[in-house]
Amino acid sequence: MRKDTPGNADQSDMAQPTRVVRTKDQAAESYDRLAPGYDRFAAFENPNRRRGVRALALGRGEAVLELGYGTGASLVDMARSVGSEGCVAGIDISEGMARVARGRLEREGLGSTVDLRVGDAARLPFSDSTFDAVFASFTLELFDTPEIPVVLGECRRVLKPEGRIGLVAMDAPPRRGLMERLYVWTHRKWPGVVDCRPIPVEAELIAAGFRPERVENRRMFGLAVAIVVATVPADEARSPGIDSAGGD
Numbered sequence: 001m002r003k004d005t006p007g008n009a010d011q012s013d014m015a016q017p018t019r020v021v022r023t024k025d026q027a028a029e030s031y032d033r034l035a036p037g038y039d040r041f042a043a044f045e046n047p048n049r050r051r052g053v054r055a056l057a058l059g060r061g062e063a064v065l066e067l068g069y070g071t072g073a074s075l076v077d078m079a080r081s082v083g084s085e086g087c088v089a090g091i092d093i094s095e096g097m098a099r100v101a102r103g104r105l106e107r108e109g110l111g112s113t114v115d116l117r118v119g120d121a122a123r124l125p126f127s128d129s130t131f132d133a134v135f136a137s138f139t140l141e142l143f144d145t146p147e148i149p150v151v152l153g154e155c156r157r158v159l160k161p162e163g164r165i166g167l168v169a170m171d172a173p174p175r176r177g178l179m180e181r182l183y184v185w186t187h188r189k190w191p192g193v194v195d196c197r198p199i200p201v202e203a204e205l206i207a208a209g210f211r212p213e214r215v216e217n218r219r220m221f222g223l224a225v226a227i228v229v230a231t232v233p234a235d236e237a238r239s240p241g242i243d244s245a246g247g248d
């Protein structure tokens, strides 16, 4: 019998989308626990996260929403880019992350300028056509496979017709190297510990009706990371053909 090891996992098996089995409450609890030490633990993600914010090229006066803001580092960068005439909002499922983000924004003198929400990004508590841009880094790959289009549909709903989305996410290239196989194998074995997995970032965006405008492929410890900025094509924006899953 073939042993279950990352080296033995064949490419076709690895290409199957892995499912996320934990509940939203479990996700919130896990990030509540991680929140106080998260900045130290995830510092290696910062260069790609920052590149993602820069790629979005926010202008003064724009309105931007971040999904899964974590400890709020990108919220600070985005608030500085859009200035006091702009508007920044964020939604994260973890109260613990919200506490850390709130503290950071206060220390940076931005406490009253960012609309911080605690909730599920699969049901955005914002009206249609509210934002010029939506951003998410290392967050979309935490959603279960059938929920990714729901989240992207919500992004389209809250974006203004010619708005843009910026994603930084672990990417699933067609052929995976050893580190990618090891990561996916670990995710399958211990989904509660390794909570995310690579996803086909560009393909998910295209399936949700976005048009990738700018794609940067990077590596992080041998893992593929995609930084993508995408827009809704003008004709699609006029007739989005998506259901409103949330809104207020």
Ligand SMILES: C[S@@+](CC[C@H](N)C(=O)[O-])C[C@H]1O[C@@H](n2cnc3c(N)ncnc32)[C@H](O)[C@@H]1O
Binding pocket: 024, 027, 028, 031, 042, 045, 049, 067, 068, 069, 070, 071, 091, 092, 093, 094, 097, 119, 120, 121, 122, 136, 137, 138, 139, 142
């Ligand atoms: C891996 S962390 C990334 C944090 C931050 N974006 C960064 O790049 O440092 C993922 C974040 O997504 C949040 N999250 C997980 N599931 C979520 C959901 N269903 N809705 C909103 N946020 C969620 C977590 O609480 C966590 O703060």
